[in-house]
Each structure stands twice: as structure tokens, then as C-alpha cells.
Amino acid sequence: VARGSRGLRRMLGVPSDLPPQTPEWSLDMILPEDRERVLAVMKHSIEEGSSYELETRVATQGGAQRIMFIAGEAVKNGAGRVVKLIGTCLDVTEQRRREEALCDAADQLQALSRRLVEVQESERRRLAADLHDRVGQNLTALGINLDILASRTKALDADATHRLRDSLALLDQTALCIEGVLDDLRPPMLDDLGLGPAMRWVVEEFSKRTEIPARLLVQGTERRTDRLNEIALLRIVQEALNNVAKHARASEVTITLSWQSDGVRVEVADDGAGIGRDGSPGRRGFGLITMRERIQAAGGLLDVQSVPGKGTRVRALVPG
Ligand SMILES: Nc1ncnc2c1ncn2[C@@H]1O[C@H](COP(=O)(O)OP(=O)(O)OP(=O)(O)O)[C@@H](O)[C@H]1O
Ligand SMILES: [Mg+2]
Structure with a gap:
């Protein structure tokens, strides 16, 4: 037989005139999936005369599902025999929902960070490939052209020759810069x-x-x-x-x-x-x-x- 205070009845939506032995107002309120575990905890407490703590989902009379935290202990009679269990019941539904929401948010944040990093890396790879293929190849072509011009310096005046040398040096520097940027964009060796x-x-x-x-x-x-x-x-x-x-x-x-x-x-x-x-x-x-x-x-x-x-x-x- 289960008995509960007026407060507990109110919490669970049990009408105050419902007698204690009715099935709706008993352990039947505990969701079937949780029932075996709850009964095992209570049985253990009765057998050992010990205290107990448990959390369970219950179906209220209104049809809603709540999560209850129950803590209590076994009460013995003069002969040391356990005659009943008493306990208090706390509705922790909102607390558990908030915890779940917090966990979900943390999971989402981690997924988001991972996605961010993936996008950043793939963007870097794309940039590196573009830089290498488009700019790199043009630089190579430019170098070949300048080399050809340089081999015909006789046809050029002093100022043009000077500018040509300068351009070749600039080209070398630029190629080095781009190599540096490429190394930064995709760390060489990591993959291999x-x-x-x-x-x-x-x-x-x-x-x-x-x-x-x-x-x-x-x-x-x-x-x-x-x-x-x-x-x-x-x-x-x-x-x-x-x-x-x-x-x-x-x-x-x-x-x-x-x-x-x-x-x-x-x-x-x-x-x-x-x-x-x-x-x-x-x-x-x-x-x-x-x-x-x-x-x-x-x-x-x-x-x-x-x-x-x-x-x-x-x-x-x-x-x-
Ligand atoms: N090794 C370090 N020694 C001394 N101060 C540091 C060191 N690392 C970071 N800091 C300090 O911490 C601050 C934050 O570092 P953080 O890398 O986030 O920013 P930043 O280097 O200033 O800018 P960003 O990295 O965006 O170019 C720096 O501005 C600097 O004052
Ligand atoms: Mg920094």
C-alpha cells in the first residue's frame, strides 16, 4: 500500500479522495521501464533495513511525465523488523531537462567547432591549390619570358637591362613569398x-x-x-x-x-x-x-x- 502526503498527491495530480490502495495511486504510476529497478531498490532497503535514493519517471494523472527524486529509509518496529519505507519526493523534471539541454548545447558547440575547423582547413587547401596552380604557373611562365629577354640584353639599353634584372629579382622574391604562404596554408609533410x-x-x-x-x-x-x-x-x-x-x-x-x-x-x-x-x-x-x-x-x-x-x-x- 502506498500513501502520500497532500503535497505529493498535488504534485502527481492524484485526487485527494482517491483511496490509497487504488492501482492508479501506487507503484503503478512509475513508468513500466523504471518499475523493476525501483522495486529492486525498495526491496533491498526493506531487506537490509537501509536508506535508499532513486530517481524515476512517473506518469501523473494528467498524463504528463515527470522525473522524481526519492530519498527515504526503512522504518523498523520494536522487534527490529522493517514495517514500512518512508521517503520524500522531489520533482526534478525541470532540473533534468535543463541539464539535458545544456548537454545538447555542449554537443552542438563541439560539432560546430569541428565543422568550423573542417571548413577552415578545406578552405585553406582550396586557397593553396588555387595559389599554386594559378599564380604559381603564371610566375613560372613570367620567369621563362624574362629569362629569354635577359638572354637578349644586347638589344636593350642600360636602363631596360637594369629594370629586367630588378624584375627577375622581384620574381624570385615573390615565388619565395608564395612558397611561404603555401607552407603555412598546408603544412608540408603532415600528410606524408x-x-x-x-x-x-x-x-x-x-x-x-x-x-x-x-x-x-x-x-x-x-x-x-x-x-x-x-x-x-x-x-x-x-x-x-x-x-x-x-x-x-x-x-x-x-x-x-x-x-x-x-x-x-x-x-x-x-x-x-x-x-x-x-x-x-x-x-x-x-x-x-x-x-x-x-x-x-x-x-x-x-x-x-x-x-x-x-x-x-x-x-x-x-x-x-
Ligand atoms: N607567449 C606569450 N608571451 C607573452 N604574451 C603572450 C604570449 N602569448 C599570448 N600573449 C598575450 O596574449 C594576448 C592574446 O594572444 P592571441 O594570440 O589570442 O592574440 P594576438 O597574438 O594578440 O593576436 P592574433 O593571434 O589574433 O594575431 C596577446 O595579445 C599577448 O598580449
Ligand atoms: Mg596570436
């Missing part, structure tokens, strides 16, 4: 050789360009993982190094790539100025935000720590 060699290349290029000593430590054994996750780590290291060059005034930087059993971790640690008060959250660049988006899309973890005057450490972990 994997993260380790691509990371080494990024670190060496950084050192050459900035003259800041950078060393790469590799721990564990390299293996291939999800391509987008590999790209995420590489891009995060690229941006962290960009930040070192732009903001840190560091005398050296150490990059660690470690292959762990549950994922891949990178760390970029510099001994520079640290992120000042203008760094976060006031001054808003896109670098740190994009790092977070990439890590979110990969389902990984990002941690940025900084001590003013001592340096900054960016750590990222992706599963795989």
Missing part, C-alpha cells in the same frame, strides 16, 4: 610523414625566421592519429610560436611532443615576459580563441599558464 617531422619543420622554420633558439623534444613513439587532431596540434604549436615571436621577448622556447597511451600532448614553453594583464581577458586576439576552438573540436584539453616575467606555457592534449 606525420606529426613528428611536420612539427620539427615548423620549429626549425620558426628558429630560422625569428633567430629565437627553439628545441623540440619528442617523447614516446610516433603513430598516426586522426588527421584533424594532428592538424589541430600543429596549428596550435604554430600559433603559440607566433605568439612567442610577437609578444614574449623570449630568449628560448622548448616544444615538447609526447605520444601517450591515451592521446598526444604538445607543450610550448617560453621564458619570456608572460601574458600581461592586457593578454586575457581584456585584449582579445584570435590566436588563443582559435586554439580553444580547435581543441574543443578535437575533444581535447587546452591549458595556458603564464607567470609575468617568467614565461608562458601552452599545453594541448588530443585523444587518439
